[in-house]
Amino acid sequence: MSQRTIGVTEVALRDAHQSLMATRMALEDMVDACADIDAAGYWSVECWGGATYDSCIRFLNEDPWVRLRTFRELLPNSKLQMLLRGQNLLGYRHYEDDVVRRFVDASAENGMDVFRVFDALNDPRNMEVAMKAVTATGKHAQGTICYTISPLHTVEGYVKLAGQLLDMGAQSLALKDMAALLQPQPAYDIIRGIKSTYGEDTQINVHCHATTGVTLVTLMKAIEAGADVVDTAISSMSLGPGHNPTESLVAMLEGTEYTTDLDPERLIRIRDHFAKVRPKYAAFESATLVDTDIFSSQIPGGMLSNMESQLKAQGAGDKIKQVMEEVPRVKADAGHPPLVTPSSQIVGTQAVFNVLMGKYKVMTGEFADLMLGYYGECIGERNPEVVEIARKQAKKDPITVRPADLLQPEWGTLKTDAAKLDGFDGTDTDVLTYAMFPGVAPGFFSTRAEGPKNVGKTEAQLKAEAEAKSDSGNAVTGPIKYKVSMGGRDHSVTVERA
DSSP: OOOEEOEEEEOTTTHHHHHHHTTOOOGGGTGGGHHHHHHTTOSEEEEEETTHHHHHHHTSOOOHHHHHHHHHHHOTTSOEEEEEOGGGTTSSSOOOHHHHHHHHHHHHHTTOOEEEEOOTTOOGGGTHHHHHHHHHHTSEEEEEEEOOOSTTOOHHHHHHHHHHHHHTTOSEEEEEETTSOOOHHHHHHHHHHHHHHHOTTOOEEEEEBOTTSOHHHHHHHHHHHTOOEEEEBOGGGOSTTSBOBHHHHHHHHTTSSEEOOOOHHHHHHHHHHHHHHGGGGGGGOOSOSOOTTHHHHOOOHHHHHHHHHHHHHTTOGGGHHHHHHHHHHHHHHTTOOOOOTTHHHHHHHHHHHHHHHOTTTSOOHHHHHHHTTTTOOOSSOOOHHHHHHHHHHHTSOOOOSOGGGGOOOOHHHHHHHHHTSTTOOSOHHHHHHHHHOTTTHHHHHHHGGGOOOOOSOOHHHHHHHHHHHHHHTTSOOSOEEEEEEETTEEEEEEEOOO
C-alpha cells in the first residue's frame, strides 16, 4: 500500500509550554532536546513568536533574539517556525508598515524560516503587509485562518478567506484552532472545500489544541480530507489546554494509508527529556485537563492558563467559571472575533472586569479600540450600545479603514526613544524589542547583563519536595493505642493529636 506522508510540526518549544505553563520554560531546559528534535523528521519546529517574546523579557531576563539564534544553531536541519500576529507583530497594537517590514527582515536574518501570519479578527487587510514582507525575504509565508464558531461563521466563509490569503501570496494555509473548537466534520468540510476550490496541491497545515478532548479525531478527519501537515506536541508536553501527543498521532496512522516517517527512537528521547523538565514548572501549570464547556466559552489554551493565573493573583480564583460564561457574551458584543492573541486577551480581560466590577462599568482602552474598529473589521455587527460606551470613553469615533493607514512613520521615534534607555545595545533588534513592549523593555535592558533566570524549581528543590512527601506518608494521622504495664497490671492508653 502506497502511503501519503503527513508532515508534522512539533510545538514543544513554543505553544506547548505557552498553553500548559504560561510560557515560563527557560531556554536552558530546551537545548538538550534539540539534537533529537532536529533529527526526528519534523516538517517544521515551532519555537518562537506568540507569548514567548513577552515572557522572555518580562519573566526570564532573556533576550528573545538570542533564543532565536540559539535555536537556529541547535536545529540546523529544521525549518524554524514562528507565529506572527500580522500588523500586531508580537505586540498588542498595530504597527506602522515600515516597522512590520523591519521586524520580518530581522526575524528572517536571525534564522526564521516559516512565518505563520494571522490576524486576530481574520481581517486580511491586517495580514497583507506582513505576508508580502515574508515573501520578499525568500522565506515561507503561511496565511492563517483562525477558526471559531458563531452563527456567522460558515464553511463557505472560511473557504473564501483561504482564497484571499492565496491571492496575497500565501505559500501554504494554516487552519488554526486555538481553543479546541474544531470538530471532526467541520475540519473535513473546510479542508475539502479549500482543496476542491483552489486545487489539491494547496498545502494546508492544521493546528488544534486538545482541551475539549475531540481534536485527535479532528486531525484524522483533516488528514482524510487532504491536510498536508498537522501540529502536535511530544506526549510529555501535551494534552490539557495544550496539544495532541505526537506519538499518539504516529500510532493513530499505523495500518492506514498515511505515515509521518518520524523517528520513533528520537521521539522517545524527546519525550523523556521533557518528562524530567515539566515538574520544574508545576506552579505554573493550568488546572484544566478536559473541558467541554469551552465549546461555549471558546477560551483558547494559552489564554486559559494565563487567565487562571491572573484571577488567582487577584484573589478571585473562584470566579473562573463566571468569567468563562461571560466571555462569549463579550465576544458577541464585539462582533464575534476569533479568540486569539490579542483579541483573546482583550475580550478575556473585559469579561473579567464585567464579572468583578459590573457589565461595562469599567472598559479597558484596548476593548474600546476593538469596539471602535481600531483593530480591524469583525465578521459580525458590533453591539451599538457598547460601541457608544466605547466612543464616549475613548473620545474618538469608530473607523472602517485599515487601522495601520492611520499610523504615522514611527521607526525614527522608536529608535531615538530606545537609545535613551540604560542597557540599550544599539541594534535594530533592541529597537524592535522596545517597540513590542515599551513598558517592559527598559527594565529588561537594565538587567540583561545579569543573564537569564530560570523560574522553575531546581533539582534540589524537587528532590526535597519528594522526600517531604514521602516522609509525610509515614506521619501520624490518627490515634495510636499503646498497652502499658504498671505494677503488674496492664493499661490501655490512646494517644492522639491535640
